[in-house]
Amino acid sequence: MTDTDLDALVTRVRERVTPDAAERERLRAAASDLVARATAAVADLPEPADEADVLQVGSTARGTWLAGDRDIDVFVRFPTSIPTSDLETYGLRVGHATLPDGREEYAEHPYVKGEYEGFDVDLVPCYDVESAADIRSSVDRTPFHNAYLAARLDDALSGEVRAFKRFLKGIGVYGSDLRTEGFSGYLAELLVLEHGSFRATVGAAADWTPPVEFDPEGHGRASFDDPLVVVDPTDPERNVAAVLSRDNLARFQHHARDLLADPRESVFFPPERPPMSAEEVHEHVRRRGTAPVAVAFDAPDVVDDQLYPQLRRSLDGLERELSGRGFEVVRSTTAATEPDDGRRALLLFELAHRTLPAVERHEGPPVHVRDHAEGFYRKYADADAYGPFVADGRYVVEREREERDAAALLDSDLLFEAALGARVETALRAGYDVLAGEELAGLDGEFGDELRAYFEPHV
Amino acid sequence: MTDTDLDALVTRVRERVTPDAAERERLRAAASDLVARATAAVADLPEPADEADVLQVGSTARGTWLAGDRDIDVFVRFPTSIPTSDLETYGLRVGHATLPDGREEYAEHPYVKGEYEGFDVDLVPCYDVESAADIRSSVDRTPFHNAYLAARLDDALSGEVRAFKRFLKGIGVYGSDLRTEGFSGYLAELLVLEHGSFRATVGAAADWTPPVEFDPEGHGRASFDDPLVVVDPTDPERNVAAVLSRDNLARFQHHARDLLADPRESVFFPPERPPMSAEEVHEHVRRRGTAPVAVAFDAPDVVDDQLYPQLRRSLDGLERELSGRGFEVVRSTTAATEPDDGRRALLLFELAHRTLPAVERHEGPPVHVRDHAEGFYRKYADADAYGPFVADGRYVVEREREERDAAALLDSDLLFEAALGARVETALRAGYDVLAGEELAGLDGEFGDELRAYFEPHV
Numbered sequence: 001m002t003d004t005d006l007d008a009l010v011t012r013v014r015e016r017v018t019p020d021a022a023e024r025e026r027l028r029a030a031a032s033d034l035v036a037r038a039t040a041a042v043a044d045l046p047e048p049a050d051e052a053d054v055l056q057v058g059s060t061a062r063g064t065w066l067a068g069d070r071d072i073d074v075f076v077r078f079p080t081s082i083p084t085s086d087l088e089t090y091g092l093r094v095g096h097a098t099l100p101d102g103r104e105e106y107a108e109h110p111y112v113k114g115e116y117e118g119f120d121v122d123l124v125p126c127y128d129v130e131s132a133a134d135i136r137s138s139v140d141r142t143p144f145h146n147a148y149l150a151a152r153l154d155d156a157l158s159g160e161v162r163a164f165k166r167f168l169k170g171i172g173v174y175g176s177d178l179r180t181e182g183f184s185g186y187l188a189e190l191l192v193l194e195h196g197s198f199r200a201t202v203g204a205a206a207d208w209t210p211p212v213e214f215d216p217e218g219h220g221r222a223s224f225d226d227p228l229v230v231v232d233p234t235d236p237e238r239n240v241a242a243v244l245s246r247d248n249l250a251r252f253q254h255h256a257r258d259l260l261a262d263p264r265e266s267v268f269f270p271p272e273r274p275p276m277s278a279e280e281v282h283e284h285v286r287r288r289g290t291a292p293v294a295v296a297f298d299a300p301d302v303v304d305d306q307l308y309p310q311l312r313r314s315l316d317g318l319e320r321e322l323s324g325r326g327f328e329v330v331r332s333t334t335a336a337t338e339p340d341d342g343r344r345a346l347l348l349f350e351l352a353h354r355t356l357p358a359v360e361r362h363e364g365p366p367v368h369v370r371d372h373a374e375g376f377y378r379k380y381a382d383a384d385a386y387g388p389f390v391a392d393g394r395y396v397v398e399r400e401r402e403e404r405d406a407a408a409l410l411d412s413d414l415l416f417e418a419a420l421g422a423r424v425e426t427a428l429r430a431g432y433d434v435l436a437g438e439e440l441a442g443l444d445g446e447f448g449d450e451l452r453a454y455f456e457p458h459v
Numbered sequence: 460m461t462d463t464d465l466d467a468l469v470t471r472v473r474e475r476v477t478p479d480a481a482e483r484e485r486l487r488a489a490a491s492d493l494v495a496r497a498t499a500a501v502a503d504l505p506e507p508a509d510e511a512d513v514l515q516v517g518s519t520a521r522g523t524w525l526a527g528d529r530d531i532d533v534f535v536r537f538p539t540s541i542p543t544s545d546l547e548t549y550g551l552r553v554g555h556a557t558l559p560d561g562r563e564e565y566a567e568h569p570y571v572k573g574e575y576e577g578f579d580v581d582l583v584p585c586y587d588v589e590s591a592a593d594i595r596s597s598v599d600r601t602p603f604h605n606a607y608l609a610a611r612l613d614d615a616l617s618g619e620v621r622a623f624k625r626f627l628k629g630i631g632v633y634g635s636d637l638r639t640e641g642f643s644g645y646l647a648e649l650l651v652l653e654h655g656s657f658r659a660t661v662g663a664a665a666d667w668t669p670p671v672e673f674d675p676e677g678h679g680r681a682s683f684d685d686p687l688v689v690v691d692p693t694d695p696e697r698n699v700a701a702v703l704s705r706d707n708l709a710r711f712q713h714h715a716r717d718l719l720a721d722p723r724e725s726v727f728f729p730p731e732r733p734p735m736s737a738e739e740v741h742e743h744v745r746r747r748g749t750a751p752v753a754v755a756f757d758a759p760d761v762v763d764d765q766l767y768p769q770l771r772r773s774l775d776g777l778e779r780e781l782s783g784r785g786f787e788v789v790r791s792t793t794a795a796t797e798p799d800d801g802r803r804a805l806l807l808f809e810l811a812h813r814t815l816p817a818v819e820r821h822e823g824p825p826v827h828v829r830d831h832a833e834g835f836y837r838k839y840a841d842a843d844a845y846g847p848f849v850a851d852g853r854y855v856v857e858r859e860r861e862e863r864d865a866a867a868l869l870d871s872d873l874l875f876e877a878a879l880g881a882r883v884e885t886a887l888r889a890g891y892d893v894l895a896g897e898e899l900a901g902l903d904g905e906f907g908d909e910l911r912a913y914f915e916p917h918v
Contacts (some may be wrong), residue, residue: 206829357748368709377918
């Protein structure tokens with residue numbers, strides 16, 4: 001490849017992801033209407049709430065959204081003199097006035113979400129604090145981010161940001177939600193701002209040796225334990241990349257190098273992979289010669305930012321439980337279907353073997369530690385176990401294993417001896433299914449995409 | 460129990476193991492004849508070899524043998540002025556003259572072994588050195604041991620030594636050969652001498668915390684890395700207990716406590732266990748739910764003190780090979796039949812599973828280490844493997860396992876990738892059988908005793 005290849009590719013991608021004039025105008029008009037309607041609603045509030053200002057924030061406000069994105073964020077910024085309960089009440093009042101068909105959602109405060117002229121709109125209350133360091137909740141920070149970037153991103157840089165965001169989307173690491181654990185839009189914007197272009201950003205990332213730290217304003221005071229640190233230009237205490245996982249940073253570095261070596265549009269716009277069929281699942285299980293066991297259940301009714309961390313904690317807890325009992329976990333994964341009435345969740349463990357020997361080795365104290373040794377020997381001398389015998393200076397017995405079948409273990413109360421996420425535990429206590437071996441193929445309907453990703457993994 | 464119980468028991472055991480007057484007289488007469496015949500043969504040697512003196516050594520000389528033992532050791536001690544080749548020639552000449560039907564054996568020097576009046580006689584040449592510290596080979600030390608003990612063991616102490624030796628035999632740790640790795644007779648004698656009685660010896664041992672060190676002459680200079688150290692009273696550089704394994708020391712401590720808690724004659728004279736039948740082997744394999752695999756072959760033609768260390772080294776090497784390839788070894792053992800024309804050897808591994816998944820995880824470098832990471836990725840990107848994907852910041856692939864069946868692995872040249880004892884390797888290259896699962900039952904004829912010990916282990 002030549003530099004020209006990559007430059008030409010970035011130009012093509014920019015063209016595909018830059019909204020055209022009509023889209024810009026539609027968005028401008030809609031945002032303008034929404035701000036006007038919210039402003040009118042604010043005027044009807046009692047003082048001093050009626051001093052709140054209304055502003056559009058986010059990528060559609062900053063001009064860095066990708067063509068086709070339909071999110072408009074409108075913030076109502078209240079004076080800090082009003083109590084939180086009033087902020088929430090007035091915020092919802094303004095929200096419902098602005099979006100009559102909207103519904104209430106809950107993040108750090110309740111807010112109203114709705115549709116307007118084909119756009120997905122969030123109408124969010126926040127406090128008008130002095131600086132981002134004084135925030136009361138994280139939404140208070142957003143207007144500062146907006147102001148910081150608006151002053152620094154020109155059209156050319158915005159185009160580079162769009163290409164970079166599209167790249168992050170293409171490789172699957174775009175989003176600072178706790179399901180994705182990837183790059184936020186703000187982080188993407190700061191990285192391009194720091195390096196000056198798309199090319200310079202991926203060129204630098206290809207050679208990073210984490211931990212990597214950027215501090216655009218040179219004001220960082222805290223020390224962070226994250227693999228990538230970008231000190232928030234509006235808040236020296238905050239790492240903008242705190243949510244980014246180590247593995248997603250590694251994926252980013254891989255794809256940065258891969259793109260430099262072989263620039264191609266499909267990295268930005270990868271073909272969609274079809275869900276995996278039951279036959280394909282069968283074939284992979286057979287080819288791998290492993291013993292998958294899975295727990296499928298009705299997902300607890302919590303938002304994704306709570307659900308996915310809880311699922312991961314439960315996956316880790318059960319993996320430790322299985323390993324501690326002698327089962328070798330080859331790989332594992334967790335998944336949930338899209339939020340809807342019948343949302344399902346999955347904890348999948350691919351084991352080297354579904355069953356273990358009937359006996360398990362249990363090592364006692366060194367024989368020379370008389371008190372402990374005599375106690376151990378007495379306990380097992382007449383027990384239904386092999387031994388005690390001596391190995392490496394210790395008493396050893398081989399006693400009957402409590403549960404030698406992993407599927408039976410998961411199907412019993414032993415499941416609850418694992419450290420589980422609290423809401424996942426509650427959900428499991430209401431009931432769950434255990435699937436083993438080729439029964440896994442029956443998950444293709446609900447988890448076909450996740451099974452594709454699991455059985456045909458790539459970076 | 461009471462002290463009286465143990466004292467009464469030791470008295471009974473002493474009675475059983477102390478040779479009666481007739482046995483003593485038969486032995487005295489035979490030893491006296493042998494010394495006379497050897498002395499006459501020495502007189503016929505050229506000078507200065509004809510100055511050699513002849514002496515009876517060992518437990519039958521020291522009066523500490525167990526009733527029924529039939530070993531007489533006669534040493535011919537040559538002046539140090541004659542060269543080793545002459546010592547060997549003259550030693551054999553005296554040996555054959557003394558034991559006309561004897562045969563030559565080889566330890567550090569060749570010597571003659573034969574029968575006389577129903578006794579098993581070794582006729583061994585050694586050098587008449589100034590002190591045990593000046594020895595040229597370990598047999599030169601024996602006369603010093605004899606002299607040291609002869610001066611210190613009276614009849615009462617000899618009785619205690621006999622009871623103690625019988626105890627060590629009963630619990631299976633008597634013998635400083637490299638098959639047993641237990642207590643030599645000399646070590647047993649020194650321990651009783653040190654503590655004053657059988658009871659005091661086992662009473663002390665019950666509370667030992669290894670490393671335990673005794674230095675009867677207070678002249679030890681070297682530092683030893685063994686769990687039990689008894690500095691040789693005739694050689695400050697030597698640990699008399701160097702051969703004793705950690706596990707046999709632990710067994711000794713266990714049985715010392717056990718005897719104190721429950722004194723009974725069966726500890727000294729345990730019932731013989733019958734060889735394990737094929738049906739019993741079957742039943743244990745079924746009950747344990749494990750997957751035994753074994754290699755059986757014609758043992759190399761070497762003495763036990765070479766064979767057993769080589770078998771153990773080979774067992775360890777193959778266990779590391781199996782573990783390194785992912786097989787979980789529950790327990791393992793090695794055995795050899797008694798020396799004869801068709802001596803067989805066994806390497807047995809009891810596995811958790813005979814087969815493993817078809818894929819094995821192979822971790823690459825951290826993705827951020829660009830050079831290595833790119834090389835790894837290129838190597839596997841188009842290979843017939845799962846991945847590369849990212850886990851814990853590294854590239855990972857799941858590639859096809861070279862051999863997923865442990866029995867097939869042992870039956871292939873992969874066996875020779877293990878670190879094997881040299882003579883065992885040669886023997887295996889000449890051919891071997893692999894047995895798996897219930898085929899193990901077919902070993903009952905040759906290894907029935909060892910299978911009993913393996914499947915019904917005790918301390």
